[in-house]
Amino acid sequence: MSLTLNNVSKRFGGVVASDSVNITVPKGKITGLIGPNGAGKTTIVNMITGMLAVSDGQITVGDRDITHSFADEICRAGLARTFQNIRILPDNSVLENILIGFHRHEECSTLAAMLGLPAARRESGKIREMAIAMLRRFGMSALADFPAGGLSYGHQRKLEMMRALASEPEFMLLDEPVAGMNDVESDSLAELFRELASTGMGVLLIEHNIRFVSKLCEHVYVLDGGRLIAEGAPGVVLRDPEVMAAYIGGEHA
Amino acid sequence: MTNVLLGYQPLFDLFLLHLGMAYSQWLVLRAGVFSLATVGLAAVGAYTGGILVVTLGFPAPVALLAAALAGGIVALGLSVPLARLRGVYQAIATVAFIQIVLSLNIYAAGLTGGPQGLNGIPKTVGTLTLLIAGILTVYLMYAIMSSRLGRAFDAIRQNEAVAASLGVSIVRHQTLAFVISGALAGTYGALEAFHSYALAPSQFAFPFLIAVLSYVVLGGRNTIIGPIIGTAILLILPEIARPLAEARMLVYGLLLILVINYLPRGIADTLIERARARRLSARLAKSDTAPTTAARS
Amino acid sequence: MLLQQLLNGLVVGGVYALFAVGFNLIFGVQRFLNLAHGAVFMTGAFVAYYTVEAGGPLVLGFLAAVVSAGLLSVLIEIVCFRRLRKSGDAEFGAILSSMGASLVIMTVWQWISQTQVVRFPFDTVPVVIFRFWGLRVSLLQVIMIVAAVVIVMIMAWFIYRTSFGRQVRAVTDNEKAAMLVGVNPNRTYNMTYFISGALAGAAGVLVGLAFNNINYMMGEPYLLFGFAIIILGGLGSIPGALLASLIFGMVQTLSIAYLPSGLTTAFIFSAMFLILLVKPTGLMGREEAGSLRGRR
Structure with missing residues (x-):
């Protein structure tokens, strides 16, 4: 392929x-x-x-x-x-920037997501852990909660790569x-x-x-x-x- | 004490009603849809609810459900042209929509009561109902924003190319946000109808549109607490300073100019951001000193 | 009868053109929707009225209206828009900021006029009716159409034939590039806003004379019609706005004459929706970059 x-x-x-x-x-x-x-x-x-x-x-x-x-x-x-x-995404934190990368793999129903049902919450928790693992792999765990807009150039490039990899x-x-x-x-x-x-x-x-x-x-x-x-x-x-x-x-x- | 509280009950009711509308506006903006249609969709809900109860004798809860449905369905229809438009064009089209609703309400006098509006709506909604609705609304917003939907909305608003490149369907998510917003506006329109005995078309025109936008902009567009803060401030302000009540339009006007220019993220968002920055820099300082103390010991 | 209606529509359309061209000029230059344009328009009507009421001739009132509306428009740019130009969210911010300005200006005139409708004295413009080919044309209508044509021509000459006009168009195309070749954008914006406001002020006086009903809310419907016109003509396109204004004036007059009353607004705005469905940037608007929005 x-x-x-x-x-x-x-x-x-x-x-x-x-x-x-x-x-x-x-x-x-x-x-x-x-x-x-x-x-x-x-x-x-x-x-x-x-x-x-x-x-x-x-x-x-x-x-x-x-x-x-x-x-x-x-x-x-x-x-x-x-x-x-x-x-x-400058308004979001570093971690949130990675979370959106997992979008492709989120599969809970729209209704579950809207109403905050356990299925949706479990899924959100799971991708959160995956995003944290990704940050650790790239040595950026300490920056997880920082606003992404304030990162240095090199960190922003890495963040973009993590986000793409998340999919x-x-x-x-x-x-x-x-x-x-x-x-x-x-x-x-x-x-x-x-x-x-x-x-x-x-x-x-x-x-x-x-x-x-x-x-x-x-x-x-x-x-x-x-x-x-x-x-x-x-x-x-x-x-x-x-x-x-x-x-x-x-x-x- | 009870008397004082009771004196403020109408204001509290008004706060809860307007808060719902504010969230309807807030949600679409958060998903990057530049719609100002909330007021028109609220009119659709209010008249649906009012007509079902007054003319057709439906029970209020059924009418409320129908109003939410009507708001959502009209929003779904509106989303078709909106999806083809961007930015300013969406704003113009939705303002046109408000005008269409307004003039149809006046024109179809047989159904809507025309310029005089609908009267004699039985009052079935009180503070308790509104409070429950308010709590449910805040929960719904919280659930949506902490789910995959909220993450998609945030991505679309900030950068459509990024969102699409990560597999987010822009049209599907914006349509969903707009339909939820419409159902919310429809619900609160009907709540308003069942709370205030009478409906007039002029209620759902420019002044209300400006008020709802001001709540969201003053409070903050990107945090759930934003609309609560904005609505509370703008409704309480005229109560504590009577002269302000007479110049309500002037106050709203000046606030809009000042907030947009000098506090563009709104009160709640700015404060939350500051608090977060302080917390983070404190943590950073701690982690900087941690290795040194470890080395010393 | 139909011809008479068309003629009346043309006159109304000419006045709409004064309003809409100024509105569209700002959008063309800055991509800002100036929601205070209706308030500027109203200011023109009030200034002319108070000048005439104080004993001044109408011509003086007209000039005072045009100048003060122009200056007010410049003030709006400085207070409401200048800071926003540099921020990322300017499109949204400009709408809210100018909405705020509109509210402030309306409140001021509400106070001055004490919420009353004011009217020009009966013979401000002598009632003279010309008749030809079975049509009736009043002196006022002649003044309106002549004023509209002359003002629009002066403006067109200004934009297309003077060095200032070239600067405006350069800033429109690319502000940074224009600055590099020595155009001062702030000065250009001031001039643009002055022209835009002056046009609105002139429209305000003519509408005030024609309908003789000046009040602090009079700008709002014109702002809405301004929306419809620029959707029809294309946001930012001046010839488009001109043509659309004339069509719009005639369609509106005809629909008032032949459609059930009350449905006119619904009809006009539904037509606007249809246009947007077919062509998202308006009938004569420039196409914008391709979309990546996908299907639902």
Whole structure:
């Protein structure tokens, strides 16, 4: 089973943001998606997660077609994401930010939830414990009751990741997860991503940082101007003249 | 002593009636629906209850149930266009809805009594009934907000993209919040009808809309105690300072401007937040000193 | 008869246009719904009335009304909106804050007028009726339509042909970018609110003259009609608001003439609902970003 993009395109009016993109994200591996700024990486994530309508092509999870599914249905199909520009819920506490991540797995009836019946209370208690365990795993237990809006940048990124993990996805899309982090922090996250893949999760790592990607991925895709210009093992792809040109051109233009 | 308390009984009744409406408004705002329809839905409930009792001779409890149902069903119908709209457009559409209810109430004089309204509604609701209703309402709000529904409402209000990416169906949850809010408004509309002998269409117009919004905004939009504080302050204030009662509109107006600009989270939310911040920083200070004391000993 | 009704509707629509264009201008520039616009409108009517009552000529009353309504509108921006611009919840806050301003202004005029309805003296505008093609047009109607057309044209020239207008449109598109190229947003907002208020004040005087019924509650129905007009014309669109006002004036006049009385409001607002169902940003409104709301 894998997450597959088959000739996926996105047009905004006359502007082509993605042009017949083919990507396969297998389970149990970290797949890289790199490219210079404005290459259309986030557009791809937004199309996969149902936040942008797909103009053409097909997106499937296993044999399930999610091309035109709504964002919430796509989550329930087993996909989770983080956002390039961090989006935490600032009014809520750190713990509450994680609790909402478990939404996909809450199954007590609406009536039970409305009336506060034991079934609903038991479920709330259970996910609360799971959220606390998650905080412990990430070393943030002490911050559980703090308002999430006041966290440091690195903590907010981690919190977003915990929230996405709480939905227990089969595929995780990470949109520039280490942007703005120092080497120690990004190394510890790299370790976490490896661990996730080793449990069988399929990870799509969208990054600007080539070094980080080449360390983690066996297979990378390179996007430029909405088009895939190369794919393969990082060592090979990064020596590709077109890729080098795109990066050097992209960085200095 | 008893006399003094009895003197305040009408005010207490009014507080409980308005509190229910305030929660109806509070719940939709909490779920990120920018609806101002509570007053119109209350009118639907009040007239449903009043007509069933006065014209058709139904017993009050049945009429009350029907009023809740009517409020909920109308809200369900309204939620279809509302789901397609955002922000300001939802506010405008719901204000239009209030106008439609108002003018239909005046127009359908045969059914509703027209501009004069319905009279001679038997008084079947007293303080005790209202108190029970109030307690049940607060419990319902508490149960909803501490369940998966409340968590979903909070997520949707703060960031729809995040909510959807975590599998929360925005339309389904907002519809649910709006229908509960409508049933609540319908219930309290009927309670009002059964409490006050008479109904007039003008009761459910702009001044009431402003009052209900003010209760929620002054008290606080994100804590359950917010509407209680807001409603209590705005109803008691004119009682302790008589001149304020005559300038009620002015007081509401000034309070709205001041609260929105200088205390945007409302009284209860701000105080609760401050208390929490104090508690947390105290705990942080303790955990900072803990290792040092351990090292010393 | 039908033609006469249409003509009357056109006159009313012209006055609605003065009201609605100013209302929509603020929405276009700041995305704020200014619920105090009806109170500004009423202020125009009262100022003109008290000027005339004090012995001033109507023209002076009109000018005083336009200027004071414009200034009041600027004051509303400073007191109610300026702080909100920087907060995250501005859309909601602006509605409540301007609702508050509306209540305050209404109370003030309620005190001044002692809750009485006031009327212009009988011959403030001489009663002259022109007849042609079987239609009757009063001098007042001529004044109304001429004033509406002239004022709207001046405003259109201001917005579309002057450097100030370019600044307004630049701030509308992108406040930060406009600041970078040296536009002072506060000054631009002041001017926008002044124009918006002045238009409302002018509408207030004309409505005061036409229906000769000035009271502290007179703004409320116009605010509601303003809603309906901008839904019809699209929030933020000035040509849309103009066209919608004229259509609205005629539809309203016709429905008063031909529909059972009392149903007019219900009819108008139900039509508004239908429009919103078909097109959530109004008939001529700009489409906003795609939605991720999903199905129920």
